[in-house]
Structures are given as structure tokens and as C-alpha cells.
């Protein structure tokens with residue numbers, strides 16, 4: 282069991298208004314101390330050893346809501362809701378269509394009104410059961426309904442188990458781009474049961490692995506080495522357990538350092554400025570992990586052009602993506618102009634420049650400029666990196682776990 286905790290203190294300052302009116306104070310302040318804390322439970326079959334869920338929900342005699350998508354719902358929702366029903370716990374299941382397009386204002390609005398109409402109260406729980414799309418929308422619902430109700434996350438895709446659900450960030454997509462509308466809100470519990478990955482399509486497993494590779498490239502040389510040397514199948518339980526535990530440990534280190542903004546916020550965004558842009562420009566044909574895999578390769582080319590890393594570091598990026606059958610090159614149906622236009626909608630884009638950390642050698646980001654780890658990158662440099670990415674000779678995949 283892992284415990285994730287941090288403190289987030291917000292301060293509001295009132296100053297005396299000039300002119301007429303009562304002047305009770307010259308200066309006053311009030312603050313709310315709000316601790317964001319989530320507990321992670323990891324283990325095979327933890328989803329079905331769920332007496333903890335019964336005791337948690339029994340404390341609140343309210344109506345609770347499982348939010349899921351059609352696919353995951355058909356596989357797992359009734360097993361949980363029937364079990365709760367047997368224990369006299371009221372739990373409704375709401376499903377949304379599968380895929381990124383459901384992370385929208387329209388789906389959010391429909392689910393909000395359905396949940397409120399069904400009898401939500403301030404003690405209700407939202408239970409997000411699904412991949413990262415479900416985790417994000419369930420989290421955002423929990424953070425906004427009645428300004429915050431209880432949240433449990435049960436991530437079922439590898440990507441959600443290593444990343445999307447292991448976060449305080451909740452979001453939906455706006456008309457302009459990815460994750461434009463969101464909040465920081467903790468799940469009370471996050472249940473990771475790798476057993477459910479048995480039904481996850483192979484493409485989705487590789488997709489999730491891209492986020493683990495991101496943490497390996499930026500934080501842990503040994504983990505990257507392990508991935509490069511691994512010779513088994515990608516769906517091997519011991520491999521998946523190892524990948525999940527190692528990635529979650531790397532991610533919670535960052536979450537616990539959340540107040541140290543640049544490092545902990547920007548490191549998990551490695552490859553994402555370009556990745557999010559590719560995801561959107563591809564009309565979401567590229568999955569999130571696939572898009573950030575390409576994004577990391579192009580970002581490594583940027584680092585090489587800037588002299589931040591050497592050639593071996595860049596080839597290691599391509600090698601590890603290639604090994605697990607992830608895409609490495611920008612698809613030719615996306616033009617550089619489309620890409621540059623989409624990058625402008627990245628949340629961290631500032632003063633006309635993309636912002637990103639850069640890997641200096643596998644397992645570390647560049648800190649050669651003191652505390653400053655975020656680089657501002659101009660369009661012409663991105664363009665040169667894209668050309669290098671397109672021209673790079675990548676040997677055909679020689680070995681890859683099935």
C-alpha cells in the first residue's frame with residue numbers, strides 16, 4: 282500500500298478599500314489549508330477483495346455512482362454494482378461512449394445532470410471505473426459537483442494505472458484543445474488491479490507503456506535499461522506488475538514535490554507539448570501514449586540540436602519506443618504548420634514559445650542552468666527537430682515483446 286500526501290495552502294488577502302464605508306480593518310487575511318491526499322491500493326484481484334469498499338460506502342447511506350465507458354462497463358461494472366447491491370448499497374452505473382471524444386463538455390453536462398437527477402447528495406461517491414478518459418472525467422465530476430464530493434478511482438487501462446489516475450489533475454477537453462478545463466482534486470482511494478489488464482487490447486497496453494517509458498527516460502536510468510533488456514512478452518504479469526510499481530513510485534515522488542512547481546509539474550509533461558498537438562491534429566487517431574512517444578523522440582531531437590544531450594541519448598529514445606512497437610515519427614498526414622498551430626494550444630505554451638524539460642542523458646533531465654529546468658523553444662527549432670525526426674533512419678524492430 283502506498284500513501285501519497287501533500288499540502289496545498291492558498292492565501293487570500295483583503296486590503297482596505299479607499300473612500301467611504303466602514304473601515305473595520307486595515308488589512309485582513311483568511312486562508313484555507315487544504316490537504317490533498319490519496320491512498321493507492323495495489324494488488325492482483327484487489328478489485329474483488331473489496332470489503333473495504335463496502336465498509337467505506339456503508340458509512341454514507343447515500344446513492345453512489347460508477348462512471349465508466351461502454352466497453353469497461355460491460356466487462357466489470359455489474360460485478361461491482363451487484364456486489365454492492367448484495368450489501369444493500371445503492372449504486373448506479375452511468376456509461377459514456379468509448380474514447381477521447383467523451384472527455385467533452387457535452388458528456389460532462391449529461392453526466393452531471395443524470396447524477397444529480399438520480400439523487401446525489403454531499404456524501405455520495407463517484408467511482409471512476411475505466412481508462413484515463415473515465416478517470417479524468419469522473420475526477421472532474423467529483424471535483425465540481427456540489428464543489429466536491431467523494432472520489433474513488435479504479436483505473437483499468439495500463440495508462441490509467443501508471444499515470445492518469447495517479448494524479449490530482451482532473452480535466453476534460455475544451456473546444457481549443459486537450460485538458461483545457463480542469464481542477465486539482467484528490468481521489469480518496471485509487472485501486473490498481475493489474476488483473477484487469479488481461480482484457481485490455483494489445484495496442485492499449487503499448488499505449489500505456491509510453492507513459493512508463495517517459496518516467497524511465499526522465500527519472501530512472503535503471504528502469505530504462507530494464508525495459509531495453511526485457512525479452513519477454515509485454516502482457517507477462519510479472520513484467521506488468523514491475524512496470525506499474527516502478528512507474529507509480531516515480532510518479533508519486535513528483536506528486537509529493539508538487540509545490541516545487543517547475544520540476545514536478547513539467548517533468549510528467551515530457552513529450553506532451555508535441556504529443557498533445559499530434560493527438561489533436563490526428564483527429565485522435567493517434568492514441569495519447571502513441572502521440573507522446575513521437576513527442577518524446579522529437580523533443581530528444583530538440584535537445585540534441587541545443588547541445589543538451591548526445592546522439593546516444595536520442596537513439597535510446599527511438600530504441601525503447603521501437604522495441605515496444607510504439608510510433609516514433611510524425612505521420613506524414615500532419616503538416617508542420619498544423620503541428621505548430623496545435624502546439625500553441627498547449628497549456629504551458631508561453632510568449633510564443635513551446636516549453637518543455639529536456640533529457641540530458643537517459644534517466645535525467647537537464648539542470649545545467651541551476652534550478653531552471655524548463656526550456657522555451659522557438660518554432661524554427663521545432664521545425665528543424667521535426668525534419669531530423671522524419672529523416673532519422675530507424676532500423677526495423679528487431680525484438681519486441683509480443
Ligand SMILES: NC(=O)c1ccc[n+]([C@@H]2O[C@H](COP(=O)([O-])OP(=O)(O)OC[C@H]3O[C@@H](n4cnc5c(N)ncnc54)[C@H](O)[C@@H]3O)[C@@H](O)[C@H]2O)c1
Pocket residue numbers: 350352353356379380381384411412413414415417437438439440441444445446447448450451452459477478479480481482485488492568569570
Ligand atoms: N494526469 C492525468 O490526468 C493524465 C495522465 C495521462 C493521461 N491522461 C489522459 O488519459 C487519457 C487516455 O487514457 P487511456 O489510454 O486509458 O484511454 P481510454 O480511457 O480511452 O481507454 C482506452 C481503451 O481501452 C478500453 N479499456 C480500458 N480498460 C480496459 C480493460 N481492462 N479491458 C478492456 N478494455 C479496456 C477503453 O474502453 C478504451 O476503449 C487521455 O485523455 C489522456 O489525456 C491523463
Ligand SMILES: [Zn+2]
Pocket residue numbers: 444492553569573
Ligand atoms: Zn500523458
